[in-house]
Amino acid sequence: MRAPTERQSASETRDRILDAAEALFVEHGFEATTMRMITSRADANIAAVNYHFGSKDALIQEVFKRRLTELNRRRLAALDRQEAEAGGAPLKPSRIVEAFFGTALEMAADTAHGGHTFMRLLGRTYTEPNGFVRQFLAEEYAEAVERFLAALYRALPDVPREEILWRFHFMMGAMSYAIAGTDALQLFAGKFDDAAPERLLPRLMSFLLGGLRAPLPGQGVPGENGRGAPTRQ
Amino acid sequence: MRAPTERQSASETRDRILDAAEALFVEHGFEATTMRMITSRADANIAAVNYHFGSKDALIQEVFKRRLTELNRRRLAALDRQEAEAGGAPLKPSRIVEAFFGTALEMAADTAHGGHTFMRLLGRTYTEPNGFVRQFLAEEYAEAVERFLAALYRALPDVPREEILWRFHFMMGAMSYAIAGTDALQLFAGKFDDAAPERLLPRLMSFLLGGLRAPLPGQGVPGENGRGAPTRQ
DNA sequence: TCATCAATCAAACGATTGTTTTAATCATAC
DNA sequence: GTATGATTAAAACAATCGTTTGATTGATGA
Numbered sequence: 001m002r003a004p005t006e007r008q009s010a011s012e013t014r015d016r017i018l019d020a021a022e023a024l025f026v027e028h029g030f031e032a033t034t035m036r037m038i039t040s041r042a043d044a045n046i047a048a049v050n051y052h053f054g055s056k057d058a059l060i061q062e063v064f065k066r067r068l069t070e071l072n073r074r075r076l077a078a079l080d081r082q083e084a085e086a087g088g089a090p091l092k093p094s095r096i097v098e099a100f101f102g103t104a105l106e107m108a109a110d111t112a113h114g115g116h117t118f119m120r121l122l123g124r125t126y127t128e129p130n131g132f133v134r135q136f137l138a139e140e141y142a143e144a145v146e147r148f149l150a151a152l153y154r155a156l157p158d159v160p161r162e163e164i165l166w167r168f169h170f171m172m173g174a175m176s177y178a179i180a181g182t183d184a185l186q187l188f189a190g191k192f193d194d195a196a197p198e199r200l201l202p203r204l205m206s207f208l209l210g211g212l213r214a215p216l217p218g219q220g221v222p223g224e225n226g227r228g229a230p231t232r233q
Numbered sequence: 234m235r236a237p238t239e240r241q242s243a244s245e246t247r248d249r250i251l252d253a254a255e256a257l258f259v260e261h262g263f264e265a266t267t268m269r270m271i272t273s274r275a276d277a278n279i280a281a282v283n284y285h286f287g288s289k290d291a292l293i294q295e296v297f298k299r300r301l302t303e304l305n306r307r308r309l310a311a312l313d314r315q316e317a318e319a320g321g322a323p324l325k326p327s328r329i330v331e332a333f334f335g336t337a338l339e340m341a342a343d344t345a346h347g348g349h350t351f352m353r354l355l356g357r358t359y360t361e362p363n364g365f366v367r368q369f370l371a372e373e374y375a376e377a378v379e380r381f382l383a384a385l386y387r388a389l390p391d392v393p394r395e396e397i398l399w400r401f402h403f404m405m406g407a408m409s410y411a412i413a414g415t416d417a418l419q420l421f422a423g424k425f426d427d428a429a430p431e432r433l434l435p436r437l438m439s440f441l442l443g444g445l446r447a448p449l450p451g452q453g454v455p456g457e458n459g460r461g462a463p464t465r466q
Numbered sequence: 467t468c469a470t471c472a473a474t475c476a477a478a479c480g481a482t483t484g485t486t487t488t489a490a491t492c493a494t495a496c
Numbered sequence: 497g498t499a500t501g502a503t504t505a506a507a508a509c510a511a512t513c514g515t516t517t518g519a520t521t522g523a524t525g526a
Contacts, residue, residue, distance in 0.1 A: 013503080029362050031264030035484060045505055050485060052503095127357040127413045129262050163436070170407040170440045177406025178399075180360040202450030203396070207403045210447020217435030246473080268514060278475055283515060285473095 014052045016042040019114060022063050026121045030060060030130060061136055064125075067107075067118040068137075072144040075103045079147060090154045097208050100148050101175050105201045108179045123176035163216060171208045178204045247285045249275040252347060255296050259354045263293060263363060294369055297358075300340075300351040301370075305377040308336045312380060323387040330441050333381050334408050338434045341412045356409030396449060404441050411437045 020042035024033040035056060039046050053059040078099035082091050108119035125133060152164050178200060253275035257266040268289060272279050286292040311332035315324050341352035358366060385397050411433060 027362055029262070029264060031262060032363075034482080036482090045503095046484095047486080047506090048504075056484065124357075124360045124362075127360075127409065129260055129357075130265075166436050167440055169410055170437065173406040173408070173410025173413075174403040174444070175406070176360065177402055177409070180406075199450075203399050204403065206447045206450045207400055207444040211407070211440040211444035214439045214443020217432075217439045267512080269512090278473095279514095280476090280516080281474075289514065 013042070013044050013048055017044055017049060017052060017059070018063055018066060021059055022067075022114060022121065023117055025060070025063065026117055030128075030133070057132060060133060063118075064122075064133070064136060064140070067115070068122070068140045071104065071107055071122075072141065074107070075100055075144050076147060078103050079151060083151075090157075091151055093152065093155045093212055094205075094209055096148060096151045096155060097171070097212065098205060100144075101171065101204065101208060102201060104175060105179070105204065109197050109200075111197075119179045123179045126172065126176060159216065167212050170211060174207060174211070175204060246275070246277050246281060250277055250282060250285060250292070251296055251299060254292055255300075255347060255354065256350055258293070258296065259350055263361075263366070290365060293366060296351075297355075297366070297369060297373070300348070301355070301373045304337065304340055304355075305374065307340070308333055308377050309380060311336050312384060316384075323390075324384055326385065326388045326445055327438075327442055329381060329384045329388060330404070330445060331438060333377075334404065334437065334441060335434060337408060338412070338437065342430050342433075344430075352412045356412045359405065359409065392449065400445050403444060407440060407444070408437065 017038060021033070021038045024037055024041060027033075028037075035049055036046055038059075039048055042048075049056065049059055053062055079096070082095045082099055086095075104119065107115040110116060125137065128134070149165065149168065152168065153161055156164060250271060254266070254271045257270055257274065260266075261270075268282055269279055271292075272281055275281070282289065282292055286295055312329070315328045315332055319328075337352065340348040343349060358370065361367070382398065382401065385401065386394055389397060
């Protein structure tokens with residue numbers, strides 16, 4: 001509800017649209033979210049999206065760009081910090097994992113500034129079939145993924161790189177579901193009511209590191225005893 | 234291309250529509266897949282969907298029902314087999330995990346009968362915001378999840394149930410990405426060309442078991458050394 | 467041979483989609 | 497005060513959406 005006489009600066013309307021779109025994309029997905037839903041929620045005119053962004057697709061890109069650039073900037077900063085501490089030595093896998101996935105969960109815990117909303121959207125989007133969004137994600141992620149994979153390769157020289165790549169992929173999946181969180185969990189256990197986001201990070205981190213350091217397939221019987229784990233921490 | 238004179242049995246058209254819809258849902262998502270795309274690919278008339286299924290939403294449900302019922306039937310059968318072998322004793326976590334996730338990957342490896350297509354669709358749908366699909370999934374999954382969680386609770390009596398629930402959730406995420414597979418992986422590593430689906434199962438299984446058996450958060454420093462792991466296999 | 471009925475077809479339905487147009491409105495600088 | 501440029505507003509755009517209609521087809525059993 002806004003007084004029609006009071007005028008907003010351009011950037012205010014732009015930001016309101018971005019926030020509204022972000023929230024609606026989480027709730028309904030890209031396709032099911034209409035321009036009218038967005039502008040209505042943002043208290044803006046239907047033409048405002050095309051005026052400020054050009055098209056709906058461009059708006060989607062901008063929603064991602066705004067948050068993703070910041071997320072990967074923080075990730076790389078965290079990695080830089082760890083590498084500076086290590087002083088040339090290979091990092092522990094746990095430090096690398098925490099720099100990448102911990103930063104993401106940190107952002108997801110920030111409910112005040114919309115970080116939570118966005119991270120739920122992001123986690124789902126990796127597997128989403130929308131062509132141009134996927135390509136955009138790939139470009140935006142390229143640098144961060146390259147550096148983190150390189151760090152993991154250094155940290156785990158005895159593990160085949162292909163295996164590390166797959167496990168990184170698995171970890172992304174676990175994180176994605178962790179952030180999607182309670183909603184998807186209630187799908188399994190209706191009674192679930194643990195609303196403690198501060199406990200999520202250690203929970204996920206234990207799981208991820210356990211998976212990353214698991215014995216390689218073929219070495220020892222996975223179901224019997226995990227001897228000869230080639231990973232280290 | 235079908236001769237207009239030759240007549241198809243009702244079920245043939247129905248199945249062609251289901252197959253076409255399944256494939257298109259994977260490729261474009263639910264909303265972006267139109268009735269005309271489906272009927273065109275199925276070589277059927279635009280009215281055929283509403284005639285055979287009633288509505289688009291009902292078609293979506295039927296796409297899931299057809300495969301999901303069979304998947305969970307196999308899962309429960311695998312669990313029954315393990316429990317019969319154990320003869321009353323608690324199962325090893327590895328057996329439980331393999332019965333649940335191994336069966337899924339088995340189905341995903343079946344490219345001949347559309348299992349692969351469907352599993353990619355399924356993995357994405359857990360985090361998809363489409364309301365009625367999620368509710369349908371919850372109902373269809375209820376029995377299997379209940380029995381597998383109960384088996385895990387028995388297998389890991391020292392681990393808090395809440396923790397098991399979360400780790401089961403994380404495992405679902407890893408599996409989902411594993412099946413989404415190479416497509417999503419290429420998002421990170423463009424050069425990736427490992428098309429060896431038979432190696433995926435042991436890879437994923439090692440990772441999942443490593444995560445499930447990881448030291449609990451709070452017990453020992455996750456990044457330092459995983460002593461005092463309360464899980465067993 | 468004819469009635470029956472499930473299945474298919476072309477065509478159209480109203481509703482809604484993203485986008486564009488044209489005019490009105492505001493703050494600002496001269 | 498007035499011209500300028502950016503923003504907002506209402507209305508309409510063509511296109512496409514899921515769905516429905518009414519006619520037609522072809523196999524089946526009496």
